[in-house]
Amino acid sequence: MKLLRVGPQGAERPVVLGEDGAAYDLSGRTPDIDGAFLSSLDPAELARAVADGELPSTDIAGLRVGAPVARPGKVVGIGLNYRDHAAEAGAQIPDEPVIFLKPSNTVVGGYDEVLVPRGSEKTDYEVELAVVIGRTARYLESDQEAAAVIAGYATVDDVTERAFQNERGGQWDKGKSAETFTPLGPWLVTADEIADPQQLTLRLWVNGELRQNGSTAQMIFPVLETIRYVSQFMVLEPGDVVITGTPAGVTLGHPGASFLRPADVVEAEVEGLGRQRVVLGKA
Structure with a gap:
């Protein structure tokens, strides 16, 4: 669904x-x-x-589509989870998942405006598979237990300001936390609809130019292992969102390409989960 x-x-x-x-x-x-x-x-x-006709039909034509999850308690990010992205970033392949947090108020809809923050020099994009939690998860012991806590999946763009992330004291959260930096959706697709979350294509375009074209098959730490791992360090609760890393093709991987600017159009999609389209504005 x-x-x-x-x-x-x-x-x-x-x-x-x-x-x-x-x-x-x-x-x-x-x-x-x-x-x-x-x-x-x-x-x-x-x-x-x-x-059975128990739910009334409704006309949603022309209506704004918001984020498919209301007020997530937290957004948990996984960094450097694709070998090709780690290589383009000049980073070592991690031995364990790299975890960071994004404020829940960064979450907006997949067609909402994304704001380039004040003082930004290097606002970038990252198409990712988002996992939406449906059951409380603590100290999970197996992939089977991890699968049981997943409500569904969505497309997400983990927008990142690289200068804030890498050149302002080494705090990843500084580059991940600006308002509107987590456009999510357009939909949440329930987990039963996704036969294998490790066989999904991810693509992202900037102003019509294809920048990212990867597959979740390339993940270093697969979805279920990631959810199990995160639950060893924090309790995941219903409505939380885990974003699972991005493949190669971010601006860092396109020498000479411009970082994002107001009026740019970014489209991101994950196979089976819909395509979002955001226009950048100025904070």
Whole structure:
């Protein structure tokens, strides 16, 4: 199932897309697509409700599409998780996953404006597979346990200001935390729809030019191992989002290419999870 949130920022309503592409209103079941809803999500039961006509159809044409998860408790990032990206960044292949955190207020919709922060010199893009947590996860012991806590997947762009990240005291969070730096969506696709999260193509375009073209098969630490690993260091809760790293092709890997500027158009997609399109503005 594809879950999304539509409407003005701060007043979105939850919607599910049926197999026929029609939209059905979830407001009668949940006020929002949040941790509480995701913790009890049963995709099969939701599909049955759509098929049986229990959910009213709704017209979402022309409506803003917000982030598919409301108010995630935290966004957990995994750095240098593709060998080709580590190479283009001049970094060593990590022995263990590199973890960083992004504030939840960086999350916006996949068609919202992304703001280039004040003082920015090197705002960059990173298309990634996002994992949305649906069950509390602590000290997971196996891939099977990790799979059981995943509610679904989404496309995400881990926008990063490289100068803030690498040239301002070595704090990754400085380059990852500006407002709007985590455009998520357009949809959340429930985990049952993704047969193998390690066989998904990722692509990103800047002003129509293909910059990134990779596959989750190239991950150093696969999705389930990543979720299991993160749970050893922090509790993952329903509604949390884990973003799993980017393949090669960021601006660092394109000598002579310009970093992002206001009015640039960035499109990112993960196979089966939809394409987002953001226009950059100025903070």
